Amino acid sequence: AELVLAREGLLLEGVLGPGGEELTTDCVWLGRTRTPSSLLLIVSGTHGVEAFAGAAMQASFLRRICEGGELERAKLIPAATAVVLVHAINAYGMAWLRRWSSQGIDLNRNYILPDDPVPPTNSHYAELEEFINPRSPLSSWDVSFYPQALYLIMKKGFGTLKSALANGQREFPRGLFYGGTSQDPAVQNFVGWVRSTFFSGNMVLRRIVHVDVHTGLGGYCTDKLLTPTKTTDPTWDQMVSAYGAQYLESLADGSVTAYEAPGNGQQGLPRLLEVDKLAQKPEWFGFALEFGTLPGLSVFKALREENPVHWAVVE
Numbered sequence: 001a002e003l004v005l006a007r008e009g010l011l012l013e014g015v016l017g018p019g020g021e022e023l024t025t026d027c028v029w030l031g032r033t034r035t036p037s038s039l040l041l042i043v044s045g046t047h048g049v050e051a052f053a054g055a056a057m058q059a060s061f062l063r064r065i066c067e068g069g070e071l072e073r074a075k076l077i078p079a080a081t082a083v084v085l086v087h088a089i090n091a092y093g094m095a096w097l098r099r100w101s102s103q104g105i106d107l108n109r110n111y112i113l114p115d116d117p118v119p120p121t122n123s124h125y126a127e128l129e130e131f132i133n134p135r136s137p138l139s140s141w142d143v144s145f146y147p148q149a150l151y152l153i154m155k156k157g158f159g160t161l162k163s164a165l166a167n168g169q170r171e172f173p174r175g176l177f178y179g180g181t182s183q184d185p186a187v188q189n190f191v192g193w194v195r196s197t198f199f200s201g202n203m204v205l206r207r208i209v210h211v212d213v214h215t216g217l218g219g220y221c222t223d224k225l226l227t228p229t230k231t232t233d234p235t236w237d238q239m240v241s242a243y244g245a246q247y248l249e250s251l252a253d254g255s256v257t258a259y260e261a262p263g264n265g266q267q268g269l270p271r272l273l274e275v276d277k278l279a280q281k282p283e284w285f286g287f288a289l290e291f292g293t294l295p296g297l298s299v300f301k302a303l304r305e306e307n308p309v310h311w312a313v314v315e
Contacts, residue, residue, distance in 0.1 A: 002032070003030055004029070004030070004032060004033070004034065007028050008026075008027045009024035010190065011023075011024050012024065012189065013185070015091075017091075017092075023095055024091060025091050025190060026087040026088065027085070027086050027193060028062070028087070029083075029084050029197070030065065031081060035203050036203070037206045037207070038078070038080055038206065038209075039084065039207070039208045040082070041210045041211065042054070042085050042086065042213065043089055043190075043211065044086065044087055045087065045090045045093065046090055046108050046213075046265060047093065047100075047106070047107070047108065048090040048092065048094050048100065048101070049098060050213070050214055050215045051093070051094040053291055054213030058085040064076060065077070082198075089186055089187075089190050090186050098310065100178070101185075101186055104178055106168060106176075107186060107187055107265070108214075108263070108264050108265055109168040109177065109179030109180075109261050110180045111183075111269060111272055112179070113271070114182065119262060122163075122164065124160050124161075124163045125164040125167070126171065127160075127164070128161065129172060129175060131149075132164065132175065133174070134304065134307075134308045135308065136312065137305075137308045146297070146301075149297060149301075165177055166259035167262060174311050176307055179263050191273065194269075206280070208275075208282050208284050210266065211225075212286075212287065212289065214290045215291045216290070216291075216292070216293050217258045217290050218257040218258070219257075220292050220293065222292045223289065224247060224249050224257045224290050225247050225287045226266075227250060227266065227285070227287050227288075228250075228251050228252050228264070228267050229285070229286075230250055231253050236250075239285065251266075257290055257292070258288070265286070266287065
C-alpha cells in the first residue's frame with residue numbers, strides 16, 4: 001500500500017512570534033492505512049528552545065522516507081503503524097528561544113485536569129525561591145551564582161536543591177518550573193488533536209509509543225530513553241529488547257540522568273486521553289528522549305539568568 005501523508009497546523013491563538021507572525025504546532029501523519037493498530041508519536045519542543053534537536057530528528061526521518069526506497073520505507077513504517085511527528089508543541093518557546101510557554105508554564109509539568117487536587121506547596125522551592133528567581137536582570141559581571149549554589153548545597157544538601165527544581169511549583173507564576181493551575185493552550189491543542197484524530201470513530205489502537213524529545217540533562221553528547229515504567233513491570237523486558245538496556249533508565253526507580261516531574265507528559269498524556277477507560281486498552285510506552293548538553297548547574301544558571309530578562313522586557 002502507498003504511504004498516506006496528512007499534515008495539520010494547530011494555531012496558538014493570540015500568541016505571536018518575534019516578527020509578529022502566527023505560531024503553529026505542525027502535525028504530520030505518515031502510514032499505509034487510516035486505521036492503524038500501532039502509533040508512534042514523536043514530539044519536539046515541549047521545552048521550547050529544545051525543539052531544534054527534535055526538529056532535526058523529525059526532518060531526518062522525513063528525508064529518509066522521501067529519499068529511501070520502498071524497503072527503507074517499509075522498515076521505518078510497518079504496514080499497520082502510523083508515525084506522527086508533532087513539531088514544536090511549545091511553538092512560542094521555540095520562536096522566542098525560551099524553555100517556557102507564552103504563559104510562563106513548563107509544559108512538562110502541565111498535563112493536569114481541572115478536577116485534580118491542588119498539590120501541596122513545594123516547600124523546598126518556597127524556601128529557595130529568592131535564589132531561584134532573581135527579581136531583576138543580573139549584571140554580566142555577576143559571579144555570585146556558583147558560590148551561592150555551593151553554599152546552599154553544603155547547607156541544605158544537593159537533594160533539597162534538586163527537589164526544589166525537579167518537583168516544579170504552582171505558587172510563583174513568573175518563577176522557573178511553574179506548572180500552572182490549568183492546562184496551557186499548547187497542551188490543550190495537542191491533547192485535543194490526538195484525541196480527535198486517534199481516539200474517536202472506529203479506530204482501535206493496540207500499542208502506542210510516545211517519545212518526547214528533550215535536551216539538557218545527562219552526560220555531554222549522550223542520549224537516554226527515560227520512562228516512568230518500573231524495572232519490575234512486565235513491559236520492561238520488552239523495552240530492553242527493543243531499545244537496549246544501555247539506553248533505558250527508569251524514572252520510577254531513581255534515574256541517574258533525570259527525575260520524575262509531577263504533571264509530566266509521559267504519564268499525563270494517557271491520563272488526559274482517558275486511555276484506562278477504553279473498551280480495548282492499548283499498551284502504552286512513554287519516553288522522554290534526553291540528549292545531554294551541559295552539567296545541571298550550568299543549565300540552571302542559564303535559565304535563572306534568562307528569566308528575569310524576559311519578564312523585564314514583557315513589562
